[in-house]
Amino acid sequence: MENARSLFKEVTGLSIGWGAIMILLGLLAVILPLATGIAVSVIVAWLIVFAGLAYLASAFAGRNAGAIVLRTLIGLVYVAGGGYLGLHPQLALESFTIVMAVIFVLEGVLELVTFFHFRAFVGSGWVLFDAIVTLLLAGLVGIPWPSSSKWAIGIILGVNLIVSGITVLMYSVAARKTLEAFNS
Numbered sequence: 228m229e230n231a232r233s234l235f236k237e238v239t240g241l242s243i244g245w246g247a248i249m250i251l252l253g254l255l256a257v258i259l260p261l262a263t264g265i266a267v268s269v270i271v272a273w274l275i276v277f278a279g280l281a282y283l284a285s286a287f288a289g290r291n292a293g294a295i296v297l298r299t300l301i302g303l304v305y306v307a308g309g310g311y312l313g314l315h316p317q318l319a320l321e322s323f324t325i326v327m328a329v330i331f332v333l334e335g336v337l338e339l340v341t342f343f344h345f346r347a348f349v350g351s352g353w354v355l356f357d358a359i360v361t362l363l364l365a366g367l368v369g370i371p372w373p374s375s376s377k378w379a380i381g382i383i384l385g386v387n388l389i390v391s392g393i394t395v396l397m398y399s400v401a402a403r404k405t406l407e408a409f410n411s
Contacts, residue, residue, distance in 0.1 A: 232406065232410065235402075235406055236403065236406070239399045239400075239402050239403040239406075240403075242395060242398075242399035242402075243395075243396055243399045243400065243403075245392075245395060246392045246393070246394075246395035246396030246397075246399060247392065247396060248392070249388050249389070249391055249392030249395060250388070250389055250392035250393060250396070251392075252385075252388050252392075253384075253385045253386065253387070253388030253389035253390075253391075253392055254385065254389065255385070256381050256382070256384050256385030256388060257381070257382055257385035257386065257389070258385075259381065260377065260378040260379075260380070260381025260382045260385065261377045261378065261381060262381070263380065263381030263384055263385065264320045264323075264324075264376065264377070264378075264379070264380035264381045265316045265317070265320060267320075267323070267380055267381075267384065268312065268316040268317075268319035268320045268323060268380075269313055269316050269319075271312070271319065271323070272309045272310070272312035272313035272316070272319055273309065273313060274309070275305055275308060275309030275312065276305070276306055276309035276310055276313065277309075278305050278309070279301075279302045279303065279304070279305025279306035279307075279308075279309055280302065280305075280306060281302075282298050282299075282301050282302030282305055283298070283299060283302035283303070283306070284302075285298055285302075286298035286299040286302060317376075320376045320380060321372070321373045321376040323376075323380060324368060324372060324373070324375055324376040324379050324380060325369065325372050325373070327368060327379065327380070327383075328365050328368040328369030328372060328375075328379075329365075329369070331361050331362070331364050331365035331368065331369070332362065332365040332369070334361050335358050335359075335361035335362035335365055336358075336362075338354055338355075338357050338358035338361060339355070339358045339362075341354050341358075342354040342355040342358055367379075
């Protein structure tokens, strides 16, 4: 039983540390939103390049010449597109930002539709609230685009990391307090 308590305390300690790291990274992203956005763009560009290389590697697993050519062409498009985005991270960041704004518009509209379908149910007001906030975010990001590219991805990622970090931290502290109360 003592080993289980020790392990639980160690795991919650690691979780508390992870929560603190997430909060610090979130604060850094909020303080440096453009650098964060550029970093995200470069990471996504490299992921696209690696996906293209995987397509190229898998091309020779095709059973016929048509499959081999198709996979090779797809792989080359991925490598070229990812490479281009990697060499032009500001363009990638602007593209990601407008896509995010469009996603927010679509999400907000779908949430409004959901609200009108379920407005008679208790708690449906939260769906309306979510729809309004999402549409406001869409406007906040989309209307000043492309200038919003300088801050939107970094701020939104930073806020998400801060909120997630606080959540992990609070749950971990609560779990540790529960264990301590159980031991008393």
